[in-house]
Amino acid sequence: MQGLLNHGGRGNLKCLIAVSLFLCWSLVSTNLLAGQGGLEAETASPNSIALSWTAPGDDSTVGTAAQYDLRYSTAAITDANWNSATQATGEPTPGAAGTHEVFTVAGLTPSTNYYFAIKTADEVGNWSVLSNIVAKATTSEITPPAAIANLSAGAATSSTVVLNWTAPGDDSLTGTAATYDIRYSTATITEANFGSATQAVGEPAPKAAGSAETFTVTGLNPNITYYFAIKTADEAPNWSALSNVVSKATSVETTPPSTIATLTAVSSTASSVTLNWRAPGDDGDVGTASQYDIRYSTATITDANWNAATQVTGEPSPQIAGTTETFSVTGLQSSTVYYFAIKTADEVPNWSGLSNIASRPTSAEQNPPAAITNLSTGTTTSTSVILNWTAPGDDGSTGTATQYDIRYSTSAITEANFGGASQLVGEPTPRVAGSAETFTVTGLTPSTTYYFAIKTADEVPNWSALSNVPSKTTLAESIPPAAITNLATGNATNTSIVLTWTAPGDDSLNGRATTYDIRYSTALITAANWNSATQVTGEPSPKSSGLSETFTVTGLQNGTLYYFAIKTADEVPNWSGLSNIPSKSTLDQIPPASIQDLSGIPGNNAGEIILFWSATGDDGYSGLAASYQLKYGTSQITEANWSSSQTYANLPAPLAAGNLQTITMSGLTPGQSYYMAMKACDDAENTSTISNLLSCTAKEGVLADDEYQAQPVSPAPGELLRSSHPTLVVQNVTSLSSNYYSFEVAADSYFIDIIALSPPVPQGEGAVTSWKISERLAVDQIYYWRAKANTFPYSKIASFAVQPTAHAYPNPYNPAVAAGVTFTDLPDGADLILMSVSGSTIREWSNVNGNELAWDGTNQSGRSVSAGTYLWFVRNSNMKGKLVIIK
Known part of the structure; x- marks a missing residue:
């Protein structure tokens, strides 16, 4: 190219040939x-x-x-x-x-x-x-979209409802909002529960304000009324208030999926068979069904035996109608012919008919897992050892095995004794070949050497050879279980009480203890008296820490308060401290035994009957009853008329079982025959059955002249006497010297327990006759006495008591003045001890004969005692006093 360029300025460029024009223009444009x-x-x-x-x-x-x-x-x-x-x-x-x-x-x-x-x-x-x-x-967004006010529910199917509304704006009713939150529930929706309602999925993006919106809520259940509501948000997001709430019922679903006719068994292994089929629809061959139920059996499957066939787990979720489905049924036995069938359900569920029946045999399994060669022991406690190894395969070292059999023993394990070693429970499911495996063996005994071994099986099962055999010694146990703090008593019967508590652990509150020792007593249980408390039998084996325990203590006594306590031990055993001590009484359901020896005689006075009986117990013939009931009348008394029969009040309190009791019934008609019966009651208002029925006549009126009835003179009624051989005195009934008197002394006012009887006592000179009791009377007891002249009536009954004191004479004692000190009114066979005020024994006399004892002022060695104050007492009585020696 040839050209001429003028650099004088843009626009003055001249091109010599046409080809240069494009280049010139490009240069200008730069x-x-x-x-x-x-x-x-x-x-x-x-x-x-x-x-x-x-x-x-x-x-x-x-x-x-x-x-x-x-x-x-x-x-x-x-x-x-x-x-x-x-x-x-x-x-x-x-x-x-x-x-x-x-x-x-x-x-x-x-x-x-x-x-x-x-x-x-x-x-x-x-x-x-x-x-x-x-x-x-940009500034903050503060204006939320307006609340939708025209939400409506349109067409509905068994699983869908169409919603319609007008789009609000971004700012109230202006612009375009950012998000819809559409929710539904089977209960009406409010601002308060909107957040817990189910959120629809796939809500549309909001259109410009004023646009018509529509959305179909899917996944609903047939024949259910649903409530719908919407909230709208702008991009902030600022959320609108709750829309109006509409409701709509889904229609009833009746069309089941079509019956599968394409089921085939396409391949198999020793433990599995792979199935193929064409997916049906939700309604016939349309839509997507909800679930499959695949079953298998070693016999052909029919509608009649469908329920007995084995249901597989993990069936796939149905795909859209027409899709080819595949599924492998696992866990089968090798070399076995299996039959397979499917039913399909929609969401109602409406179930299809039974599919065609496919069958196929599993192949034979012959290759076992490889033997584990790197079994080792790891961390050890007093009761556990961790084992580690590498997983073998299903076939040699390939695939995934089916199960482990882990065993342990306190002696070396071999192929020969593997079956006799202790088998563990809870072994892990094998992982894929080459994976690291670990397992903790628990429940071991502290300070013990254990040997461990494993065998592995495939699904046939083909078992591997024995693994290597490592050993490990458990640690010594030192931590005891925690003391139980919530031992409580529950329901009780007359012979049992239920106990509840929370299980402690093996080590404080961890693990599982080995033994409970439950004890009870009728006294509060402490650490000091624990060994003397009664140990129960059949205590439960402890559960894992934190679980609730219960145990019923049986063989208890009726109506008795018991205290309970527990100690817990581990396998060493290390024993816990003493638990808390609850208490509870057994129920009192045993009534007193019935009185069988009720008897009576006419009383001493007109209209009286004296009754006698032996006391029964609180529970049968044991313990002490609480009260008596006495019924009487002129007709026979039975259980049937017990409540309506007349009651006699003011009965004595029951004595201990077996003691003789008596009462004088007064106010009866003299000479009238009466029937009487009794019952005994305990504190729990348990009442005995009726006693034997007694018939007795009330004493007739006294015909003797009162002037011939002896009158007590001494002791005066209720007098306290100092002598154990008192003299009884009555007034003479006449002046005839030929009169004879009879005296009686008894321990009761009915003169059943006679203590002393006089021979006939001639009338004394003067106005009175007396008789001294020859028998020695015990102290601290009330005595009753009476007397009569000839065959005249007895005197009125009088009482007296013997005072439990004795006197030493003289007191003080001066040896220069008196020859000795005399102790009087001593009981026969008394032991008398003389002591210094510091507690030293000065003189002791044993088995004193007679009422009196003379002391010459010497000690046990025969030496004269020093001046001072001395103490004396009679053993096994409350007779005591002081004595002063003056020199």
Whole structure:
């Protein structure tokens, strides 16, 4: 090419030949535009920012440019990241150089800082350099979309409902919102429960305000009433209030999936068979069904035996109608013919008919897993050892085996004794060949050496050879179980009480303890008396820590308060501390035994009957009853008329079982025959059965003349006597010296327990007759006495008591004045001890005969005692006193 170029300026280029014209034009067009200047960010809204600048020229600052490229970013814009900034759309066409340009960038996010820059191009595509960079933040969005008020429910199927509404705006009813949140529930929806309603999936993007919207909610259940509501959000997001709530019932689903007729068994292994079939639909051959039920059996499958066939697990979810489905049934036995069938259900569920029956045999399995060769022991505690090994395969070292058999023993394990070693439970399921396996053997005994071995099986099962046999010694156990703190008593019967508590651990509150020792007592249990408390039998084996325990203690006594406690031991055994001590009484359900020896005699006075009986117990013949009931009347008394029979009050309190009791019934009709019966009651209001029936006649009126009835003179009624051999005195009934008197002394007022009887005593001279009791009377007891002259009536009954004191005479004692000290009114066979005030024994007399004892003032060695105060007492009685010696 040949040409001539004039460098005088743009536009003066002359081309010599036509081919040069294109080159000339290109050279002219390479003059760069001036860089853009004066870009400013003006006002901002939540979604837009207004920009302004001065238009550059086509050639630097002259002419009119061809286009703008305005870009923005949330990071500062440079030449390096210009291409990754977001290009605005709808930029204005450049005005003449110097024109004031304005443009609003829309579609921005509220509350976000943006950076802006511009480049300008001429008509050839020469671009200016990067403008200045301005930054501006959009304002916050505060106006939410308006609440939808015309939500309605349209057409419905068994699983869908069509919703219709008018789109609100971005700001109330203006603009275009960003998001819908459509929810449904089987209960009416409110602002309070909107968040817990089910959210629909695939909601449409909101259209411009005022547009008609429609959406189909799917996945619903047939014949159910659903409630629907919508909330709308702008880009902030600001959420609208809740829409109106509409409801619609889905229709009833009745069409089942079609029956599968294409089931085939295409391949098999020793433990699996692969099935293929063509998927039916939800309704016949249309849509997508909900579930498959695949079953197999070693006999052909029919509708009659379908339920007895084995159901597989992990069936695939049905695909759309017409899709080819495949599934492998695993866990089968090798060399076995299996039959397979399928039923299909929709969401109701409506079930299809039984498919065609496919069959296929599994292949034979002969290759066992490889023997484990790297079994090793790891971390050890007092009761556990961790084992580690590498998983073998299903066939040698390939695939995944089916099960492990891990065993341990306190002696070396061999192929010969493997079956006799202890088998573990909970072994892990084998992982794929080559994987690291670990297992913790628990329940071991501390300080014991154990040997471990494993065999592995495939699904046949073909068993591997024995693994290597490592050994490990468990650590010594030192941590006892924690003390139980919530032992409580529950339901009780008359012989049992239920206990509950929370199981502690083997080590404090961890693990599982070995033994409980449960004890009970009728006294509070402490650590000091634990060994003397009664140990129960048949305590439960402890459960794992934290689980609830219960045990019923049996063989208890009726109506008795018991205290309970527990200690817990581990396998060492290390024993826990003592538990808390609850208490509870057994129920009192055993009534007193019935009285069988009720008897009676006429009383001493007219209209009296004296009754006698032996006391029964609280429970049968044991313990002490609480009260008696006495019924009497002129007709026989039975259980039937017991309540209506007349009751006699003021009965004595029951004595201990077996003791003789008596009462004098008074106020009866003299000479009248009466029937009497009794019952005994305990504190729990358990009542005995009726006693033997007694018939007795009340004493008739006294016919003797009162002037011939002896009158007691001494002791006076209720008098306290100091003598154990008192003298009884009565007034003579007449002046005849031929009268004889009889005296009686008894321990009871009915004169059943006679203590002393006089021989006939001649009448004494003067006005009275007396008789001294020869028998020695015990102290601290009340005695009753009476007397009669000849065959005249007895005197009135009088009482007295023997005072339990004795006197030493003289007191004080001066040896120069008196020969000794005399102790009087001593019981027969008494042991008397004389002591100093410091507690030393001075003199002791044993088995004293008679009522009195003389002391000559000497000690046990025969030496005279010193002057001073001395103490004396009679053993096994409350007779005691002081004695002063003066010298």
